[in-house]
Amino acid sequence: MKKILGLLAAVVICCSATAQGGAAYSVKVSGEVVTPLTLTAADIIAMPRTNATAKDRHGEMHSFSGVAIADILNKAGVTTGKQLKGENLAKYLLVTCADNYKVVFSLAELDSSFTDRVVVLADQMEGKPLPAGMGPFRLIVPGEKKPARNCMQVVGIAVKFAKD
Amino acid sequence: MRRRGLYISLVLVAGICVAAWVGPGRGSVAGPTPYKVAYPAYFGNRVNLREDNPLTEEGVRLGRFLFYDKRLSRNGAVSCASCHQQALAFTDGRRFSVGFDSVLTRRSSMSLANLLWVRHFFWDGRALGLEAQAMVPLTEAHEMGQRMDSLVPKLTRTGFYGPLFAAAFGSPEVTQDGIVRALAQFERTLVSADAPYDRYIRDEYTMTPAEMRGLKLFFGRAVCGNCHGGPKTFDETYHNNGLDKGNFRDSGRFDVTGLDYDRGRFRVVTLRNIALTAPYMHDGRFKTLEEVVDHYSDHIEPSETLSPTLKDLANAPARMGLTKGEKGDIVAFLRTLTDTGFVRDKRFSDPFVGQQARRGEALAGPR
Numbered sequence: 116m117k118k119i120l121g122l123l124a125a126v127v128i129c130c131s132a133t134a135q136g137g138a139a140y141s142v143k144v145s146g147e148v149v150t151p152l153t154l155t156a157a158d159i160i161a162m163p164r165t166n167a168t169a170k171d172r173h174g175e176m177h178s179f180s181g182v183a184i185a186d187i188l189n190k191a192g193v194t195t196g197k198q199l200k201g202e203n204l205a206k207y208l209l210v211t212c213a214d215n216y217k218v219v220f221s222l223a224e225l226d227s228s229f230t231d232r233v234v235v236l237a238d239q240m241e242g243k244p245l246p247a248g249m250g251p252f253r254l255i256v257p258g259e260k261k262p263a264r265n266c267m268q269v270v271g272i273a274v275k276f277a278k279d
Numbered sequence: 280m281r282r283r284g285l286y287i288s289l290v291l292v293a294g295i296c297v298a299a300w301v302g303p304g305r306g307s308v309a310g311p312t313p314y315k316v317a318y319p320a321y322f323g324n325r326v327n328l329r330e331d332n333p334l335t336e337e338g339v340r341l342g343r344f345l346f347y348d349k350r351l352s353r354n355g356a357v358s359c360a361s362c363h364q365q366a367l368a369f370t371d372g373r374r375f376s377v378g379f380d381s382v383l384t385r386r387s388s389m390s391l392a393n394l395l396w397v398r399h400f401f402w403d404g405r406a407l408g409l410e411a412q413a414m415v416p417l418t419e420a421h422e423m424g425q426r427m428d429s430l431v432p433k434l435t436r437t438g439f440y441g442p443l444f445a446a447a448f449g450s451p452e453v454t455q456d457g458i459v460r461a462l463a464q465f466e467r468t469l470v471s472a473d474a475p476y477d478r479y480i481r482d483e484y485t486m487t488p489a490e491m492r493g494l495k496l497f498f499g500r501a502v503c504g505n506c507h508g509g510p511k512t513f514d515e516t517y518h519n520n521g522l523d524k525g526n527f528r529d530s531g532r533f534d535v536t537g538l539d540y541d542r543g544r545f546r547v548v549t550l551r552n553i554a555l556t557a558p559y560m561h562d563g564r565f566k567t568l569e570e571v572v573d574h575y576s577d578h579i580e581p582s583e584t585l586s587p588t589l590k591d592l593a594n595a596p597a598r599m600g601l602t603k604g605e606k607g608d609i610v611a612f613l614r615t616l617t618d619t620g621f622v623r624d625k626r627f628s629d630p631f632v633g634q635q636a637r638r639g640e641a642l643a644g645p646r
Contacts, residue, residue: 215404268540
């Protein structure tokens with residue numbers, strides 16, 4: 116029942132967004148990139164899908180799906196894989212959420228040549244759009260003790276150089 | 280060893296080079312003097328200084344005069360300091376402020392303390408930087424109502440500002456850009472970091488038992504510290520803190536982004552000097568700190584954008600149900616954030632007061 120209510124709430128929010136002229140949600144990819152991107156829900160759903168799991172506040176496990184951050188970085192032309200060496204190891208990712216909450220990753224933390232862990236920009240939970248308050252886009256960082264980097268309502272991904 | 284010797288001599292050469300490079304410039308042209316803002320290490324260095332508007336003694340001095348000058352409003356009725364009074368930690372004690380034409384503002388006047396660590400200004404964060412912020416109240420129809428193209432000749436005619444502009448920016452010409460830069464410089468110096476809470480952090484003050492219980496609740500079970508955490512007591516984030524059940528009279532952050540999930544969200548503000556800055560919230564709806572704590576404890580309203588921090592595990596508005604004693608303890612802690620030195624600091628006070636006393640009304644007419 117709760118799930119249905121949640122879904123209904125999501126539908127209502129989506130509808131009210133268009134009805135009241137609320138702007139479309141998107142994620143901006145900027146900074147040390149060849150191609151800056153503004154990814155909408157349609158762009159993200161069209162990219163290769165990846166799954167991840169995370170516990171909620173009750174300790175219950177949920178399945179999420181979305182796009183690997185690494186794929187987004189490759190699409191934007193970030194120095195990943197074989198290029199991730201030398202000064203490029205001093206690059207970091209600054210993820211900004213709608214409420215201006217920010218978290219940081221080093222590029223190496225997100226790269227398959229360094230780690231098997233896949234950090235996902237999720238747009239679905241249990242096969243449905245993320246519930247209001249969480250989505251439309253959130254990070255899922257598997258295997259972390261604290262959920263603080265599983266941040267909600269992501270609006271921006273900026274690749275930056277640590278310049279010191 | 281030899282390597283270390285080489286390193287030291289290289290450093291020495293570098294030092295001499297810098298001295299040689301800086302030396303003549305400082306000697307031949309007496310530029311403005313850099314202004315160093317002092318603040319505790321525990322505030323961190325994520326400061327918002329602009330390379331194109333470095334703080335200087337002369338710039339800050341000019342900004343202080345402008346901040347207190349009623350001629351900056353259309354009819355000479357109000358200055359920045361009318362709504363931002365030092366004794367009230369740069370607020371005005373009202374729900375809404377009175378503009379030059381006696382029309383009330385839409386939101387409550389914000390305290391100006393520790394703005395050096397702020398990036399987004401106003402309750403909705405619509406101004407990125409103090410320079411951009413300063414333009415808004417100056418020109419807003421019902422705040423100071425001042426057209427910038429008439430303010431510049433008005434201030435030029437006073438004859439008072441030419442030398443101040445010359446000292447700060449190298450030319451006696453009064454400019455719009457110089458006005459907002461100087462105001463921003465002055466505001467960046469308003470650091471409040473000597474409250475009893477600071478002295479507690481520095482091991483110079485022993486909290487009373489009530490204050491200590493309040494501190495533990497604040498950063499612990501009452502989760503105030505989730506948003507007002509760290510010694511600065513704010514996190515520059517936006518939250519809907521459950522004041523209303525949807526259909527917000529003021530949409531807050533939504534007005535800036537147009538995104539539905541920002542409806543009813545407002546910027547988390549500092550709690551420094553909070554006992555002096557009543558009434559509280561963007562619309563000044565709470566008269567006392569006790570009312571504020573009551574709100575967070577017992578009256579969070581549900582809505583689609585309510586902050587997750589203020590929800591319980593069932594996603595319903597949290598009901599902390601603090602006891603009367605616990606509420607009192609939190610208020611006692613909040614009162615340790617009052618920095619009496621800050622609100623009396625002569626560097627931040629009205630600079631015209633001394634001038635008028637010394638020079639009577641010779642100060643280029645009424646202000």
